[in-house]
Amino acid sequence: MDLAEQVEILRARLVELVNVKNNFCDQEVIALSQELDVLLLLLQFNSKQTECRT
Numbered sequence: 157m158d159l160a161e162q163v164e165i166l167r168a169r170l171v172e173l174v175n176v177k178n179n180f181c182d183q184e185v186i187a188l189s190q191e192l193d194v195l196l197l198l199l200q201f202n203s204k205q206t207e208c209r210t
Contacts, residue, residue, distance in 0.1 A: 159202060163195045 170188045
C-alpha cells in the first residue's frame with residue numbers, strides 16, 4: 157500500500173470516527189488526526205523529492 161492510499165484510508169477512518177462521536181474531539185480523534193498530519197507531510201516530502209529529481 158502506498159502513502160497516498162494510507163492517507164485516504166486514515167482520512168476515511170477519521171471522518172467515520174468523528175461522525176460516530178458527534179463531532180466530539182477526544183484522544184482517539186486527536187491521535188488519528190496527528191497520524192494523518194504525519195502521513196500528509198511524508199506524502200508532500202516524497203512529492204517534492206520526486207519533483208527535484210526530474
